Amino acid sequence: MQNFKTHKKTLLSDFLSLASIYTVIRDQEFDEAIQKIRSTEDDNQRQELKYELPVYYPCISFDGVNASIEKCKEVQSTGVVQFDIDNIHGDEAEQFKQELIEKVQELIYAFISPSGGLKFGIKTDFVSSEKNVNDVFRFVYDAIEARLQKKFPEMKADRQCRSIVLPFFLSSDSKAYFNDACETVAVKKDAEAQYLKWSEQKKQAEESNKQVSSDYSDTMVLEALDAIPSVLPYHDRYYINVALINGIGAHNAIPLLADHWQHEKGRDHILSQLQEQAKTASKCNNDLRYFFSVAKKNGYKSRYGGNRRRLIETRSSGSYRGNKNYSIDEADKALELKLDRFFTEKQDQALMIEAGFGKTTSVLKYIVKHGAQKKNIAYFVPEKKLGAELNDAIKGLNKGKKFDIFREHLFNQIRGLEDTCEKNKVNKAGFKFYSKDRCKNCFYHPGNDTGFSCEYFDQFNRSWRGVRFYSHAHLFTPASVDYGWKADFIVIDEDILNTMIETSWVRKCEFTVKLARSVAGYIKAGKSIEYGLADNSDKIREELKKVEKQLKSDIPENERAVFMRYKDDLESMVKRENAFIELKSMAGSNEDQFKITKKRQIDERWEGIPILLLDASGKQEVIERLFEREFEFSEIAVNYQDNVEVIQVKDKWASKKWVGDNLEAVNELIDIFEDDDTAVISYKAMIEDRQDAMWFGGLRGKDGFSNKKRLLVVGRQMIPSTDLLAYSQVIFDRDIERTGDMEQVDKIVTMKDGNNQLFKGLYDYTDHELRLLNEHVNLAETYQAIHRLRLIHGNEKKQVVLFSREVLPVTVNRLVDSSEIGFTDIRLKFLKAVKSQRVLPVKDNKLIIDLTGLIVKQIKNFKERESGWIDDNMHFKTVSAVCKKGRGRKQSRDFYVWGNVSKKEFIQVLNDQYGFTVYSDANN
Numbered sequence: 062m063q064n065f066k067t068h069k070k071t072l073l074s075d076f077l078s079l080a081s082i083y084t085v086i087r088d089q090e091f092d093e094a095i096q097k098i099r100s101t102e103d104d105n106q107r108q109e110l111k112y113e114l115p116v117y118y119p120c121i122s123f124d125g126v127n128a129s130i131e132k133c134k135e136v137q138s139t140g141v142v143q144f145d146i147d148n149i150h151g152d153e154a155e156q157f158k159q160e161l162i163e164k165v166q167e168l169i170y171a172f173i174s175p176s177g178g179l180k181f182g183i184k185t186d187f188v189s190s191e192k193n194v195n196d197v198f199r200f201v202y203d204a205i206e207a208r209l210q211k212k213f214p215e216m217k218a219d220r221q222c223r224s225i226v227l228p229f230f231l232s233s234d235s236k237a238y239f240n241d242a243c244e245t246v247a248v249k250k251d252a253e254a255q256y257l258k259w260s261e262q263k264k265q266a267e268e269s270n271k272q273v274s275s276d277y278s279d280t281m282v283l284e285a286l287d288a289i290p291s292v293l294p295y296h297d298r299y300y301i302n303v304a305l306i307n308g309i310g311a312h313n314a315i316p317l318l319a320d321h322w323q324h325e326k327g328r329d330h331i332l333s334q335l336q337e338q339a340k341t342a343s344k345c346n347n348d349l350r351y352f353f354s355v356a357k358k359n360g361y362k363s364r365y366g367g368n369r370r371r372l373i374e375t376r377s378s379g380s381y382r383g384n385k386n387y388s389i390d391e392a393d394k395a396l397e398l399k400l401d402r403f404f405t406e407k408q409d410q411a412l413m414i415e416a417g418f419g420k421t422t423s424v425l426k427y428i429v430k431h432g433a434q435k436k437n438i439a440y441f442v443p444e445k446k447l448g449a450e451l452n453d454a455i456k457g458l459n460k461g462k463k464f465d466i467f468r469e470h471l472f473n474q475i476r477g478l479e480d481t482c483e484k485n486k487v488n489k490a491g492f493k494f495y496s497k498d499r500c501k502n503c504f505y506h507p508g509n510d511t512g513f514s515c516e517y518f519d520q521f522n523r524s525w526r527g528v529r530f531y532s533h534a535h536l537f538t539p540a541s542v543d544y545g546w547k548a549d550f551i552v553i554d555e556d557i558l559n560t561m562i563e564t565s566w567v568r569k570c571e572f573t574v575k576l577a578r579s580v581a582g583y584i585k586a587g588k589s590i591e592y593g594l595a596d597n598s599d600k601i602r603e604e605l606k607k608v609e610k611q612l613k614s615d616i617p618e619n620e621r622a623v624f625m626r627y628k629d630d631l632e633s634m635v636k637r638e639n640a641f642i643e644l645k646s647m648a649g650s651n652e653d654q655f656k657i658t659k660k661r662q663i664d665e666r667w668e669g670i671p672i673l674l675l676d677a678s679g680k681q682e683v684i685e686r687l688f689e690r691e692f693e694f695s696e697i698a699v700n701y702q703d704n705v706e707v708i709q710v711k712d713k714w715a716s717k718k719w720v721g722d723n724l725e726a727v728n729e730l731i732d733i734f735e736d737d738d739t740a741v742i743s744y745k746a747m748i749e750d751r752q753d754a755m756w757f758g759g760l761r762g763k764d765g766f767s768n769k770k771r772l773l774v775v776g777r778q779m780i781p782s783t784d785l786l787a788y789s790q791v792i793f794d795r796d797i798e799r800t801g802d803m804e805q806v807d808k809i810v811t812m813k814d815g816n817n818q819l820f821k822g823l824y825d826y827t828d829h830e831l832r833l834l835n836e837h838v839n840l841a842e843t844y845q846a847i848h849r850l851r852l853i854h855g856n857e858k859k860q861v862v863l864f865s866r867e868v869l870p871v872t873v874n875r876l877v878d879s880s881e882i883g884f885t886d887i888r889l890k891f892l893k894a895v896k897s898q899r900v901l902p903v904k905d906n907k908l909i910i911d912l913t914g915l916i917v918k919q920i921k922n923f924k925e926r927e928s929g930w931i932d933d934n935m936h937f938k939t940v941s942a943v944c945k946k947g948r949g950r951k952q953s954r955d956f957y958v959w960g961n962v963s964k965k966e967f968i969q970v971l972n973d974q975y976g977f978t979v980y981s982d983a984n985n
Contacts, residue, residue: 079141079170082117083239085231086172091115092233095175111175116228119143119182120198123226137190138198138225140245141169142205145219145229147178154179157213158238164212166244172237175230181238183209185246193256198225199344200252200259208246262346282309282349283317283807285356291323295334298322301355302335303342308349311339313809316819389853392418392699399695400427400673404436404550407671411684411692415699416677416848421554424675425451428528438528439548439667443555443761445476445532473520474530481517521546533560537661547666552673555761558838561687562788564658576604594634605631658787660687677848678841678870680833686792701872704858707847709810711820711876715776715864717744726889727775733892738770742846747775761845770859772850777865778842782826785834793830802827808868810876818876820868844869887923890915895937895957900970903939903955940967944977951980 085091091114101107120143123136149157158171161181171181187201202223209216221227282305289301305314319332353361387395396414403410414420428438442451451474529546536553537560579600583593594601608628612621674684674692681694713719720727724747731741731751741748745756755763757778766772782801803824810818826832847861847869863869864879894912895901902908909920940958945951954977958967971977 079119079139080239080241082231083170083172083237086234086237087239089233089235091231095233098175099177107176111230114175114230116230118226118228120225120227121194135190136192136194138187138194140185140188141182142185142187142198142202143180143182143222143229144206144209145174145178145180145222146216147174147176147219148217149179150177155236157216158236160213162238165209167246168238169241169243170237170239172232172234175232180229180232183246184243185248187249187252189249195225197252197256199223200255201248204248204252205246282352285353285361286317286321288356288359288361289321290359291321293322298334299338300345300347301352302338303345304347304349304352304355306335306339306342307345307347308352311342312812312815312817315339316809316817320819320821386698386700388700389418392697393423395695395697396420396423397427400424400431402693403671403673404431407550409672409674409690409692411674411676411679411681411694413676413679413694413696415697415853416845417851417853418677418697418699419854420675420677421451424552424554424673436549437546438550438552439670440528440530440552441533441536441554441557442530443533443560445474451530473527475520475535476517481515481520533557536663536667537561539664540666548670550673551667551670552675554675556676556679556837556841557674558683558687558788561661562658562791563661564784564787576600598635601631601634605635658791660791663688678837678844680837682830683792683833683837699853701852702854702856702859704856705852706858706860706874707813707863707871708860708875708877709863709865709873710879711818711866713864713879714866716779717776720744720747720776726886729889729893731773731775733889733896734771734773739773740766740769740771740850741773741775742849743773743775755846755849757842757846760842760849763849764851766849767851769850770857772847772859772861773864774843774846774861775864777867778839778846780838782831785826785831785838788834788838789828789830792834801831810868811872812876813872813874818873820866823867840867840869843867844871847871887913887915887919891923891957892937895959898974899959899962900940900967900974901957902975903957905975942967942971942977942979943981944971944979946975946977 094110094113098107098110101110119139119141121136121138146154146157154173154177157179158173158181161168161171165183167183167185169182169184171179174180183205185201185205187198189197191197206218209218286305293301302314302318305318308314315332315335318335319328322331324331392414396412399410399412402408412420440451529548533553533555536551536557576597580593580597583596605628608624608631612624612628616624672688672690672692674688681692684694685691720743727743727747731748740753740755741751742755742757742760745758748754748756753766753769755765757776782803786801804827806823806825807819807821808823810820812818826835843863843865847863850859850861852859852861861871863871890913891909894909897912901912903924906917906920909915910917913920915923938958940956941953942956943951943953956967956971962970968979971979
């Protein structure tokens, strides 16, 4: 039988016959090591000594180096069923061995185990090469155990032997028994029948459990677990664990349970148990019903009062939204179907398409191919500069093709007066002459029949049909001239909230706050806005006079503009028009300053025109309330390419204040990683002077990092709650009593390996609409930042390092402590030293001391305890090479290496810099 596999430290061959194994046991080849094990009283030491022994697999033969059936190309059970009796030792074990030899005709072997217990094997007819061999084996084991139990009622076997792939340590027993010619127990047929019956029951239980799971919310699960004591015996924990694993899935249940249970051996011990239990959880019928029954016995009720920590589960896999993740081709087809619907049925569409997919390019291609020859399309982008880039890009889309519909003048970037006004261009002093009134009387105006022309006016008359690129601001600006052109469709690219919501601060205007509070008092009392304005009409007129007086005084231009707008609002109030929206955001302000926040209205020339809204991370409720119209909302999530790695720091918030307080260390870390392949996104004030850098608040739609291989995102977008409150009052028309209270929540981080992790103790708004705005504005900005690296197209290796302990709509490869990527003083010094040398001998402590300024103890601790953080993806790795120095002897030495050092460069540095002659290298 080819059924022997060795432990890594054995000198025996990988495969031996069963007879050869027992020859080794009888000949006591490992007797010295085994006697040491048997004489050791400490359980942990005894276990460590066992791991020096070879292991064998008596019940199964398989290829490969892993005892994992799923990873093997070929597997076959041997027919042997092994039992392990650990509760007897010495003479008692020898006596039971003799009883087995006398009474069990199917006994193939028996011997004393390394710990002094008894191991023996029974020969059966269960020889199978099916992939379900482990599942069927459990029924074989149970049948043989039942037969033996009748003969030996006091026998207590270790139930771990029910696993066919369980390895056993080699032993030493001069009296070991072996009989290859023993009888065979016929058990295969019955075991396979029992397996089929169990499989059907399992399938039915899974379907039932799906229905049960839908009856319980995440919050209820978390609260129920809180009610269960955190210290319980293994047996009790096991049934609770498998019930929750079956109920909500291993990737969700394991992090919760690992954090809940307390054990003297620590969390890692619990985690290891959970991972093993998850492998066989489906064999147990316990589900959420059992889990909640245990919780209720411990005092759980369906709801508790007050704000409790909530579990917020993000997406389940792969990408930002939904359960469906598209390939690139599938996403292209899905997008084209949505565009067909928009341009044919004229239904408002809001398409949330994975950032970095190239939605703008895809839409422009569609327009070139299908739309530009028939319809006028007003295409709105965040900035004028981007409009110019798109205007050039759409021309490039036609390169090498012959679309009949393509003519250059069909695509126009609408430029503003500041760029095109003839008077402004010729004025050497740089003063700006343009304004709406000046344009009407200007001799460059085409309506004045002067024979002169102006680039600003000319651009509106180049085509009757076509696409015009505007900035977002033009959606709210009346046209001074735009004769004869009307849009059939509107495309808005990227989020428009910040342009649509107008916010201004005015200082030292106590009277404004008083008026707002006065009118607000009527609203609180249940009276109408009109009533409040009418009863405060004298105050409104009095305030209007104060504002007019303020405008006559010498005040800064920015404040003057705000006062002008406020004057218009007050005049509207006098006319009994509803202008209360501004007052609502002022009422909570202090006496020294107030904020005017209002929503800009889309200009009437765009009213009634179908809108296609393109974004990657918008929230439907926010968008529909912002535009005051319903959208057909669609989400197209796209898989990242395979070579993308996202590393997230789990112990730092990296707030703006934290980055400011640690700015020197942050800059050192960025400097270490900064190269031609690395880019940075952080706070503007911190990195404004850096090349290859963007900052939060101004990065959407930008494509400057698509050729980079690594992106460090240091921090996160987090506008103050006062701003979100102002937004919410305008967008959702909520009263001034709303507060920005927050609560603790737990959120699940989606891991690429499926073993999702839990971030506990995060904070989010208690108010539903503020939560939506937080996701729409704050979380979306960090999500957009990550995708500046372009993670979908191509196959180049790319890496995002995210310095922020928050749950984002991305799939994470690794969660690490900040120290693991160098964020400690010692590690920073090591990184700088290795980067400066490119190659650094690991054992050259004198050189390391000179380069880092560290002491010997720090260096020793680093090498012994912290070398595990070294990672090829982080620029820093170890390389082994056989070399010698001078007349010294050849030996293998380890070197720290920075970056992608070639083999030639590695050898040259060792030779020129350190005087080593290299004979071979293991890793380069």
